Amino acid sequence: MQKEGNKELDNVSENLPHGVAITWGLVKEPQRGPKRELSIPMIVDAAIAIADRDGLSAVSMSRVAGSLGHTAMSLYRYIPSKDDLLLLMQEAVSNVAFPPKVGADDWREHMRIFVWSTTRIYRDHPWFADIPISGAPITPNSLRFVDWALGGMKTFRVSGYVKMSIILLLSNYARASGILQRDMDRAFQSGTTPGEFSAFDYSAALKQLVTPERFPNLYPIVMAGEYTGENEEYNDAGNDIEFGLERILDGIEQYLHGNEGGEPEE
Amino acid sequence: MQKEGNKELDNVSENLPHGVAITWGLVKEPQRGPKRELSIPMIVDAAIAIADRDGLSAVSMSRVAGSLGHTAMSLYRYIPSKDDLLLLMQEAVSNVAFPPKVGADDWREHMRIFVWSTTRIYRDHPWFADIPISGAPITPNSLRFVDWALGGMKTFRVSGYVKMSIILLLSNYARASGILQRDMDRAFQSGTTPGEFSAFDYSAALKQLVTPERFPNLYPIVMAGEYTGENEEYNDAGNDIEFGLERILDGIEQYLHGNEGGEPEE
DNA sequence: GTATATTGTTTATGCAATAAACAGTTTGGA
DNA sequence: TCCAAACTGTTTATTGCATAAACAATATAC
Numbered sequence: 396m397q398k399e400g401n402k403e404l405d406n407v408s409e410n411l412p413h414g415v416a417i418t419w420g421l422v423k424e425p426q427r428g429p430k431r432e433l434s435i436p437m438i439v440d441a442a443i444a445i446a447d448r449d450g451l452s453a454v455s456m457s458r459v460a461g462s463l464g465h466t467a468m469s470l471y472r473y474i475p476s477k478d479d480l481l482l483l484m485q486e487a488v489s490n491v492a493f494p495p496k497v498g499a500d501d502w503r504e505h506m507r508i509f510v511w512s513t514t515r516i517y518r519d520h521p522w523f524a525d526i527p528i529s530g531a532p533i534t535p536n537s538l539r540f541v542d543w544a545l546g547g548m549k550t551f552r553v554s555g556y557v558k559m560s561i562i563l564l565l566s567n568y569a570r571a572s573g574i575l576q577r578d579m580d581r582a583f584q585s586g587t588t589p590g591e592f593s594a595f596d597y598s599a600a601l602k603q604l605v606t607p608e609r610f611p612n613l614y615p616i617v618m619a620g621e622y623t624g625e626n627e628e629y630n631d632a633g634n635d636i637e638f639g640l641e642r643i644l645d646g647i648e649q650y651l652h653g654n655e656g657g658e659p660e661e
Numbered sequence: 662m663q664k665e666g667n668k669e670l671d672n673v674s675e676n677l678p679h680g681v682a683i684t685w686g687l688v689k690e691p692q693r694g695p696k697r698e699l700s701i702p703m704i705v706d707a708a709i710a711i712a713d714r715d716g717l718s719a720v721s722m723s724r725v726a727g728s729l730g731h732t733a734m735s736l737y738r739y740i741p742s743k744d745d746l747l748l749l750m751q752e753a754v755s756n757v758a759f760p761p762k763v764g765a766d767d768w769r770e771h772m773r774i775f776v777w778s779t780t781r782i783y784r785d786h787p788w789f790a791d792i793p794i795s796g797a798p799i800t801p802n803s804l805r806f807v808d809w810a811l812g813g814m815k816t817f818r819v820s821g822y823v824k825m826s827i828i829l830l831l832s833n834y835a836r837a838s839g840i841l842q843r844d845m846d847r848a849f850q851s852g853t854t855p856g857e858f859s860a861f862d863y864s865a866a867l868k869q870l871v872t873p874e875r876f877p878n879l880y881p882i883v884m885a886g887e888y889t890g891e892n893e894e895y896n897d898a899g900n901d902i903e904f905g906l907e908r909i910l911d912g913i914e915q916y917l918h919g920n921e922g923g924e925p926e927e
Numbered sequence: 928g929t930a931t932a933t934t935g936t937t938t939a940t941g942c943a944a945t946a947a948a949c950a951g952t953t954t955g956g957a
Numbered sequence: 958t959c960c961a962a963a964c965t966g967t968t969t970a971t972t973g974c975a976t977a978a979a980c981a982a983t984a985t986a987c
Contacts, residue, residue, distance in 0.1 A: 411866055419870055428964020429952040455943060468945080469966050477944065525793055530844060531889070533863055538876060545878035555887035557904070563841070564834075564905040571833030574794060597799055600677055604685055610804060612811035621821035623797070638823070639830040645915040646908030694933025695983040721974065734976080735935050743975065 414479030418486045418534040433463060435473050439483045443520070446484065451522035456480075481526050482534070488520045489536035493543045503644050505547030510569045510640055513540070517573025524574045540566075551651060561647055568643060572636040598623035677799075680745030684752045684800040699729060701739050705749045709786070712750065717788035722746075747792050748800070754786045755802035759809045769910050771813030776835045776906055779806070783839025790840045806832075817917060827913055834909060838902040864889035 416422050417435060424431075442459045456477060457467035474480050491512055497505045517523050532538060544562045551558060598620060607614040616622050682688050683701060690697075708725045722743055723733035740746050757778055763771045783789050798804060810828045817824060864886065873880040882888050 411863065425964060427952090427954050427962070429966080431965075433966095456945085457943080466967060467943090468968085471945070472965065527791055528840060528844070533867060535870075535875075538871065538879060542876040542879040545882070549878070555882040555885055559882065559887065560901045560904045561908075563901060564908065567834065567837030567841075567905075568830075571837060575829070575833075578794070578797075597677065601799060604801075605804065609801075610808040612815070613804060613808040616811070616821040616825065619821060621825065635826045635829060638826050639833075642827075642830065642912030642916055643909055644912065646911035646913075649911040649915065650908055691933060693931070693983090693985045695935080697934075699935095722976085723974080732936060733974095734937085737976070738934065 412479075412482075413475050414482040415534055417474070417479070417483060418536075431472075433465065433469065433473060435483065436487075437463065438470055438473055439480070439487050442480055443484055443487060446522040447520060451525040454480075454484075454522075485523065485526055486534045486536050488516055488523060489534075489540065491516065491536075493539075497547065500550060502547045502550065503648070506544070506565060506644060506647075507640065509540070509544045509547065510565055510572070513566065513569035514573040514576060514636070517570070517577055518580070521577045521580075524570065524577060553651070564643060564647075568640065572639070576636065678745075678748075679741050680748040681800055683740070683745070683749060684802075697738075699731065699735065699739060701749065702753075703729065704736055704739055705746070705753050708746055709750055709753060712788040713786060717791040720746075720750075720788075751789065751792055752800045752802050754782055754789060755800075755806065757782065757802075759805075763813065766816060768813045768816065769914070772810070772831060772910060772913075773906065775806070775810045775813065776831055776838070779832065779835035780839040780842060780902070783836070783843055784846070787843045787846075790836065790843060819917070830909060830913075834906065838905070842902065 411419070411421070413422070438459060441462045442454050445458060445462060446454050455467075456470050459480075460467045460470050470480070474483065493512065494508065497508060532541065541562055544565065545558060548558050548561065598617075601617050601622065605614055605617045610617075613622070677685070677687070679688070704725060707728050708720050711724060711728060712720050721733075722736050725746075726733045726736050736746070740749065759778065760774065763774060798807065807825075807828055810831065811824060814824050814827070864883075867883050867888065871880055871883045876883075879888070
């Protein structure tokens with residue numbers, strides 16, 4: 396015999412992974428019992444601070460709790476598992492503001508902003524990329540990203556499926572670029588995390604190992620120092636990222652013209 | 662007082678991470694002592710078998726050793742750390758054969774094969790995506806991929822930097838697609854790993870949570886079931902992947918025409 | 928033949944996630 | 958008003974992990 400209340404929402408929250416339910420505000424604060432000394436945002440912020448400083452591997456339940464003056468087990472009164480904590484961290488740093496209006500019909504600029512907003516998260520929070528993707532986005536802030544991207548495609552005369560494909564393409568690109576940029580940043584600061592390495596540090600080794608017989612096409616590029624980006628002027632991940640993004644946008648544009656514009660492609 | 666031998670190669674191997682040195686065959690078998698009962702390939706193969714069956718998290722030093730009838734510590738006589746084992750696993754499954762000749766001037770087909778060869782690894786070895794990227798590729802099989810891709814761009818009149826940017830773009834796309842495809846496969850087999858989830862399983866929940874006020878652009882797409890791919894006929898990751906790839910190739914083609922054709926850019 | 932390099936093993940350390948039991952705290956309903 | 962239920966944060970314990978150290982056995986180089 397259940398209360399009438401909001402039965403549908405209850406169903407929803409029951410069928411959702413607990414961490415996801417938290418992000419949607421579907422988990423209610425308990426009424427009875429002692430006053431809580433912590434809160435979910437406090438815990439998530441503390442975890443983010445640790446990850447920002449020392450990387451994701453430094454985030455342990457006991458270290459997060461310790462930084463709040465509590466024991467590890469106290470966190471489990473708020474967040475049921477470490478995986479849920481990671482999800483909440485992702486969601487928290489995805490809470491970015493988008494410019495309300497982009498030039499009304501400049502969809503390319505809209506999509507550029509979409510991609511750069513994503514890569515900025517990776518730059519500000521290098522650990523973001525270390526959390527494995529566990530499925531399609533179903534948390535509020537991730538969906539805000541999708542929603543905002545869709546806002547730039549209002550004039551597209553294509554199906555929702557195609558729009559989602561485009562968003563997927565751009566999100567994936569943003570993720571990959573964010574990782575690249577992070578790696579480049581790390582390489583420039585050199586001796587950061589041990590165990591990390593970039594080709595940059597090994598160009599000397601590569602020049603001995605990449606032989607023309609075994610790697611006929613790569614050989615001249617390695618020898619010219621083009622593989623490891625030895626030339627300062629080109630050694631900027633931003634260039635690569637911009638280049639790739641413009642290529643993708645070109646491709647989308649071509650597709651749109653083929654499907655929507657005045658004359659078809661042939 | 663060192664032997665004359667191959668001093669340069671010694672230097673190289675000293676400055677390389679140990680796991681990378683192994684992949685290049687720079688670590689020599691010891692001469693003295695009892696006969697070895699294991700070998701690096703045996704260990705790596707055993708680890709891959711476990712990861713294929715039960716996922717990367719099931720790969721522990723003791724479980725790998727156990728499957729070979731040995732103790733965990735014996736593995737350390739061959740491979741200095743678990744991170745190195747992961748690197749060797751990556752390298753091993755990257756040992757794929759490429760078709761020797763593609764239609765001579767069909768660079769698009771060449772690049773399609775490049776991307777599909779990469780995604781096939783992710784499909785055959787779902788754990789491949791769970792190993793975090795630790796930097797630019799410097800192992801032989803990863804470089805073979807790069808070399809082979811370069812082979813498809815011989816006619817491009819662009820710098821090595823641009824070619825590397827294109828390869829980076831396509832590799833990243835392949836990785837993202839491989840992950841997507843793996844996730845879709847998992848979703849179809851439904852109750853695989855607990856903790857994994859796909860939007861597909863939560864379309865009912867999403868339809869209640871995605872309100873038109875909060876997600877004006879996403880709302881109609883979720884309601885139409887287009888977000889979670891409810892329609893069988895469209896619910897195929899391959900379509901998405903192919904679509905995105907063709908868009909990227911379009912973009913590259915457009916860039917090439919702008920740079921290589923009749924008139925130069927400036 | 929012996930010193931030495933190397934083997935696989937046992938034992939031990941430290942850290943991690945998290946289950947279980949516990950004593951104190953607040954509140955809704957009697 | 959009071960008590961049972963729902964909570965709190967903690968202590969303790971379990972299990973699994975990577976890996977360091979010490980060890981006796983073994984094969985080779987000189």
